[in-house]
Amino acid sequence: MPPVRTRFAPSPTGYMHIGGMRTALFNWLWARHNGGQFILRIDDTDRQRNINEAVGPILRAFRWLELDWDEGVEVGGPHGPYFQSQRGEFYEKAAQRLVDDGRAYHCFSTPEEIAADRAAAEAEKRPYVHLRRSLELSDAQREQYRAEGRPCVLRFLIPRDRTVVIDDLIRGRVEFDSNLISDPVIMRADQSPLYNFATVVDDAHAEISHVIRAEEHLSNTPVQLLIHEALGHTPPQFAHVPFVAAPGTKEKLSKRKLEKYRNNPQFKRLFDRGDEILPKIGLGGSDGLDPVMVEYYERMGYLPAAMINALARLGWSLDDKTEIMSRQTIVDNFTLDRVIKAPAGLDPDKLQSYQVHWMGELSVAEKVNACLPYLTAAEYVADPPGEDVQEFVGRLVTALDDRIKVFSDILDYDEFFVADEDLQYDEKAYQKRITKPDDAVELLTKFQSTLETVEPFDAASLESALKQFVEDQETKIGRIIHALRIAVTGKPAGPGMFDCLELLGRERCLSRIAQTLKRV
RNA sequence: GGCCCCAUCGUCUAAUCCGGUUAGGACACCGGGUUUUCAUCCCGGCAAUAGGGGUUCAAAUCCCCUUGGGGUCACCA
Numbered sequence: 001m002p003p004v005r006t007r008f009a010p011s012p013t014g015y016m017h018i019g020g021m022r023t024a025l026f027n028w029l030w031a032r033h034n035g036g037q038f039i040l041r042i043d044d045t046d047r048q049r050n051i052n053e054a055v056g057p058i059l060r061a062f063r064w065l066e067l068d069w070d071e072g073v074e075v076g077g078p079h080g081p082y083f084q085s086q087r088g089e090f091y092e093k094a095a096q097r098l099v100d101d102g103r104a105y106h107c108f109s110t111p112e113e114i115a116a117d118r119a120a121a122e123a124e125k126r127p128y129v130h131l132r133r134s135l136e137l138s139d140a141q142r143e144q145y146r147a148e149g150r151p152c153v154l155r156f157l158i159p160r161d162r163t164v165v166i167d168d169l170i171r172g173r174v175e176f177d178s179n180l181i182s183d184p185v186i187m188r189a190d191q192s193p194l195y196n197f198a199t200v201v202d203d204a205h206a207e208i209s210h211v212i213r214a215e216e217h218l219s220n221t222p223v224q225l226l227i228h229e230a231l232g233h234t235p236p237q238f239a240h241v242p243f244v245a246a247p248g249t250k251e252k253l254s255k256r257k258l259e260k261y262r263n264n265p266q267f268k269r270l271f272d273r274g275d276e277i278l279p280k281i282g283l284g285g286s287d288g289l290d291p292v293m294v295e296y297y298e299r300m301g302y303l304p305a306a307m308i309n310a311l312a313r314l315g316w317s318l319d320d321k322t323e324i325m326s327r328q329t330i331v332d333n334f335t336l337d338r339v340i341k342a343p344a345g346l347d348p349d350k351l352q353s354y355q356v357h358w359m360g361e362l363s364v365a366e367k368v369n370a371c372l373p374y375l376t377a378a379e380y381v382a383d384p385p386g387e388d389v390q391e392f393v394g395r396l397v398t399a400l401d402d403r404i405k406v407f408s409d410i411l412d413y414d415e416f417f418v419a420d421e422d423l424q425y426d427e428k429a430y431q432k433r434i435t436k437p438d439d440a441v442e443l444l445t446k447f448q449s450t451l452e453t454v455e456p457f458d459a460a461s462l463e464s465a466l467k468q469f470v471e472d473q474e475t476k477i478g479r480i481i482h483a484l485r486i487a488v489t490g491k492p493a494g495p496g497m498f499d500c501l502e503l504l505g506r507e508r509c510l511s512r513i514a515q516t517l518k519r520v
Numbered sequence: 521g522g523c524c525c526c527a528u529c530g531u532c533u534a535a536u537c538c539g540g541u542u543a544g545g546a547c548a549c550c551g552g553g554u555u556u557u558c559a560u561c562c563c564g565g566c567a568a569u570a571g572g573g574g575u576u577c578a579a580a581u582c583c584c585c586u587u588g589g590g591g592u593c594a595c596c597a
Binding site for chain 1: 530532533545589594
C-alpha cells in the first residue's frame with residue numbers, strides 16, 4: 001500500500017470559504033488518520049493579482065484551526081514548487097509528451113468557430129463535443145497559420161467509445177461515456193496550463209494517493225482520469241464530498257449569494273452579530289467579514305475545537321449518537337466510508353452548541369487571555385492591559401461563567417468598564433423595575449446605608465447583608481434585587497447580583513444608585 | 521437542454537452496503553424543574569423514511585418509474 005498523501009489546492013481568492021475549509025479538513029483528517037501526509041498547494045494558474053494578499057487569509061485559517069501541512073506553501077518539500085504559477089516546466093514537459101504520443105493536438109479553432117459549432121449542435125438538439133477541425137488540417141495549412149501568428153491552444157484528445165469508470169470512495173461506481181466529453185484545452189496559447197491538466201500533473205508529481213474534493217469536480221474527473229492514463233500514471237483514488245449548503249437549503253453555499261443569506265433566519269443572527277461586534281474592534285461590519293468566511297468565526301471569537309467539531313459533523317458522523325468530539329477523537333475515527341452523499345447545510349445553531357460545550361472546557365485564565373484582546377481593541381481597557389485590569393477581567397470572567405459563548409461576548413458587558421456617568425440604562429427594564437414599582441425608589445434609597453457599612457465588600461457579605469435588609473424591611477428579595485441590578489448595571493441581565501456589586505466596588509455602586517435615584 | 525449526483529424529523533444525522541429496530545441521537549422549538557435576572561444545567565414533549573410500482577413471509581433498506589433538489593457542461597478553479 002502506498003502511503004496516504006492528500007492535498008488541498010485552493011485557488012487564491014483572498015479568503016477561506018467555510019465549505020472549502022470542510023473539504024480541507026477531510027483531507028487533513030484522512031491523512032492524519034492514516035499516518036500519511038497532507039500537502040497544501042496553491043492552484044493559481046489563472047491569477048494575476050497579488051498572490052501574497054490572496055493566500056494570506058487561507059493560511060491564516062489553517063493556522064487558526066491548527067491544521068498543519070507536511071509539504072507545501074511556506075514549509076516547502078520535495079515536490080515543490082507548490083504554486084502552480086511556478087511549475088511551468090512540469091506542464092510543458094507533460095504536454096510535449098502528450099503531443100509526441102498523439103494524445104494531444106494543436107487547435108487553431110477560433111472562439112467564433114467554436115461558438116458556431118456549439119450553436120449548430122444545440123439547434124439540432126445534439127450534445128456538443130469539440131469538432132477537432134484542426135486535426136483535418138494539412139501540414140501546409142498548419143504552417144501557414146503559424147506563420148500568420150494565429151493563436152493556437154493545445155487540446156487533449158479524448159479517446160472515443162470508452163466508458164470511463166470512477167470508483168469513487170464516497171459515491172461508488174460512476175460511469176461516463178467518453179463520446180460525450182469534449183476535447184479540453186490543456187494549454188493556452190501563452191503556454192499556461194488549464195486546471196484539469198495542471199491538477200493531474202501536480203497530483204501525480206506529488207504522489208497524491210487520495211483526491212478528496214467537492215462534488216462539483218465529479219464531472220471533471222473522467223477527463224482527469226484519461227489524462228492520468230495518457231501520461232502513464234496510476235491515478236489517485238477519488239472521493240467526492242458533497243458541497244456545503246447554505247443554512248436550511250440544499251444549495252451550494254456561495255459568496256455570490258451573500259445578500260440573500262442576510263434574510264436567512266439562522267444566518268441573519270450571525271450577520272447581525274457581526275455588524276454589532278466587528279465595528280467595535282475596528283474590523284468594519286459584515287461587509288468585510290461574513291459568515292461564509294472562516295475568518296468571520298475566528299474574529300468573532302469562536303473556538304477552533306468548536307469549529308472543527310461542527311465542520312467534521314457536516315456530512316460525517318462517528319456513530320448514531322456521538323456529537324461532541326475532540327480533534328483527536330475525530331482523527332482516530334475518521335473514515336471516508338462514513339461520509340454522507342447528500343449535501344449538508346451549515347447549521348449555525350449547532351455550531352453554537354458545540355461552541356458552548358468547548359467553551360466550558362476552558363480555564364478562566366484561557367478565557368481571560370482570549371477576551372483581553374477584544375477589550376483592548378474596543379478600547380474598554382488600556383493596551384496593554386495592566387495587572388490590575390487583568391485581575392479584574394479574571395474576576396469578571398469568573399462571574400460571567402458560561403454567559404460568554406464566544407469571546408467577543410465580553411463586549412456586551414461594557415457596564416463594568418464605563419465611567420458611572422456614561423452608564424446606559426435599558427429603558428424598558430428601567431420602567432419596569434424602577435419607575436413602575438411603588439417601593440423600588442424607597443428600598444434603593446434605604447439600601448444605600450447598608451452598602452456603606454457592609455464589610456468586607458464581597459459577594460458573600462453582600463448577600464447576607466441584603467437578606468438581613470429584606471428581613472428588616474419586611475419585604476421580599478424580589479422587590480429590591482431587580483431594581484438594584486438596573487441601578488448599578490443599567491441592564492436587566494448579567495452575572496449574579498452580588499458578583500456585580502463586588503466587581504463594581506462600594507464606591508461605584510453607591511455612585512450609580514445615587515445617579516439612578518436622581519434620574520427618577 | 522445533455523451528462524452526472526442526491527433524496528430519513530424544521531436542521532445535522534443513525535439504521536441502507538449484508539431487508540426483520542416501538543425508525544435512534546443531537547440542534548432548534550414547546551412545556552416543566554433549578555436559579556435574585558440572564559446564561560448554564562436537569563426532566564419531558566413535538567417531529568421523518570418524497571410519490572408510485574415491483575421483488576419478498578417481510579422494504580427506509582434491493583429494482584424500475586415519477587417528482588423534487590443539486591452539480592456540471594469555459595482558453596475559471
